Amino acid sequence: MALNSSQDSPQPLGRVIGAVKDWVGRLGEVWVDAQVVEIKRRSGATQFMTFRDRMANMSASVTVSTLVLDAVGPLPEGSRVTARIRPRVWDRNTSISFECLELHVAGEGRLLAQLEQLKRKLQAEGLFDEYRKRQIPALPRMIGLVTGRDSDAERDVVTNVGRRWPAAVIRTRYALVQGVNSAESVMTALAALDADPEVDVIILARGGGSLEDLLSFSDEGVVRAVAAARTPVISAIGHERDFPLVDFVADVRASTPTDAAKRVVPDRAVEAAHVAQSLARLRRAIDAQLAREQHLLDTVRSRPVMVDPTSAFVAHFERLDLLRHRLDGAIERRLRSEQSDLRAAVSTIRALSPKRTLERGYAVLVSDEHESIASVSDVAPGDRIHAYLADGELTLDVVEPSTKEQHG
Structure with missing residues (x-):
């Protein structure tokens, strides 16, 4: 029923707002076909969305309980939905919004939601993990x-x-x-x-x-x-x-x-180019290595010892001659010293030798058994003895041995 009002008898604003709220409330629940263009999730029991008409440039604010929204499953923005809603007018600012009582994904959106649920299930099982990925063979x-x-x-x-x-x-x-x-x-x-x-x-x-x-x-x-x-x-x-x-x-x-x-x-052409580049680099590397080795060889060959290998021995030859000269001198001095010592020893030996004693008029007496006779007691009358002199040998017969006491 329309409210009666005039300039002289206006209606209170609150009564008018209440009437609008009552009129809107008479619409009741209605199923709508719409597109979800925005979802604002917050902590709490109520969430906020924006629906847009799929044909006309018209949109509306929608509130939905967390329970109803979660029951839909993954709902990406842009999904087509069918929703059971009822309009509400808020007293404080007279804004109108719609409360969503039931929500379903429609068209491709339903498929996308189902695929998203399956994707999350398989991902939770670890089927998408990177460690499961295997290397593709090169050829x-x-x-x-x-x-x-x-x-x-x-x-x-x-x-x-x-x-x-x-x-x-x-x-x-x-x-x-x-x-x-x-x-x-x-x-x-x-x-x-x-x-x-x-x-x-x-x-x-x-x-x-x-x-x-x-x-x-x-x-x-x-x-x-x-x-x-x-x-x-x-x-x-x-x-x-x-x-x-x-x-x-x-x-x-x-x-x-x-x-x-x-x-x-x-790609065969790319691989052939890579092979050609690698061969070129390998040839350059070999040439560079050969050049380095040739330079090193030339350096070694240019050294004096390589030009005249015997030059290094000259100093050694000179030292060897010096050492040989010293050795010859040392040997000669040693020989002279040893010869002098030998002559002295020979002189001493000759002076002490029995022959020298015999030459001074002494004789050496031995028995027939060639045993030395050093005392008169070593012989008896009738024994034959031999006397060795400086110039020969005498054979003697003992008549009677005598001692110094007998002569005294």
Whole structure:
């Protein structure tokens, strides 16, 4: 009911505000389709959001309990939602807002929320940890490729791998890359290549598409199969802006199938250039080393001892002559000294020799048994003795021995 008022009988402002609040409250609860453009989380039981009409340039402030907001799960800004709301007018400043009683993610937003929940679950299990990532071989013997039959992704990988490294060998397993059975088809092809001992690396390749088109590569089974693979896996799904969950568990994430080809094999031209540069550096290093060694050899050869090897012996020869001269002199002096000592010794020996004694008129007496006779008591009458003189020998017969006492 409209309020009656005039200039002479105006209505109190509070009554008018109360009437507006009552009118707004009669709208009751209503389901709306909107886009979340802002979420302001605060500590407490009430959170604040801004809804915008998806068609018109109109927005509204919305309050929501923490319980209702958390029940939605991850809700990125920009998500499309359906919400059960009721309008409220605040008495103090007459502002109008909407209280959200129930909230659901709609369209791609629902898929994004589900994928975010799965992503957090797998991340909590450690499937995205860096330590699980394996090194891609520098030059694989055989490259496994999981892709759609006659797809642009297959042509991009095969063409660019062949252009970069013509000798590369690719073994392809075709799979459904979208649709109801695509996840199972991808897992079957991946398992076949992973069991092949000749395959050193596997590429999962698919061209770009919508979020729904790429859902197979965010399937929990596919993600876990890639994590459990023994062969290193390169994911090349969609375009650079696309991030299916398999990208987080793969050993290498390539932004496109072409990028995967660049990552899996080296560029022959670049490698040839590197080899040529390395050979040039090696030749320069060898030449420099040879030059240093030649300089060192020339320096050694220019030394006087190398020019005339015998020059170093001249001083030694002179010293050797001096030492030889000294030695000869020392030997000569020693010989003279020894000769003098020898002559003196000979003179002494001769003076003391029995022959010298005999020459002075003495004789040496021995018995027939050639025993020396030193006393008259050594012989008896009738004994034959021999007397040795300076010039010969006498044979004597003892008649009678006599002593000094008998003569006295």
